Amino acid sequence: ETGVTQSPTHLIKTRGQQVTLRCSSQSGHNTVSWYQQALGQGPQFIFQYYREEENGRGNFPPRFSGLQFPNYSSELNVNALELDDSALYLCASSLATRNTEAFFGQGTRLTVV
């Protein structure tokens, strides 16, 4: 196990609703990234947080937003849910140095109906 924990593990929401996913980083890691993994696909980078600020974003609309807290835990918020938002959402924590790998949580499976 990596020490990165995500909650909840599964979630079912209705189209148009809002959802918040949570992530606790591995101890000592100050950077958190979020990924969306659709069924049968590789993870797609959503954004990254460092020192409580977003410092990188992938090709996702503004209704995907996040927060990082002083203890380096993080939230992913998605507004106005669409059916295509159904996916496994992965949180990854790392150190803010270039040659380090990211460690992933087990993911939250979001189903939008």
Place this chain on the structure above:
Amino acid sequence: AQSVAQPEDQVNVAEGNPLTVKCTYSVSGNPYLFWYVQYPNRGLQFLLKYITGDNLVKGSYGFEAEFNKSQTSFHLKKPSALVSDSALYFCAVRPFEGGYQKVTFGTGTKLQVIP
């Protein structure tokens, strides 16, 4: 823009035989390269990485990968496959430069080790 290609959706290999999972990449400048493994309904587990130095990188569970700059490839290998190696494998790249950890993943290769 950076990209990763994993040309095989699935690789089948007999237990005890060597395995290779292919990966090619495209990135501006020098790359950081990674392999991750994913078991059903689980997150990704780090296997190994290439940063600089030796082109042959050794990682967890007996896996290794060979970096080939001229062919822009980073193939994952193991001398003797185990049934427990059956899983989904992802190759990933991020550029050497850049202030954040945007990692681009391939679409994954399902490895099936046949007893």
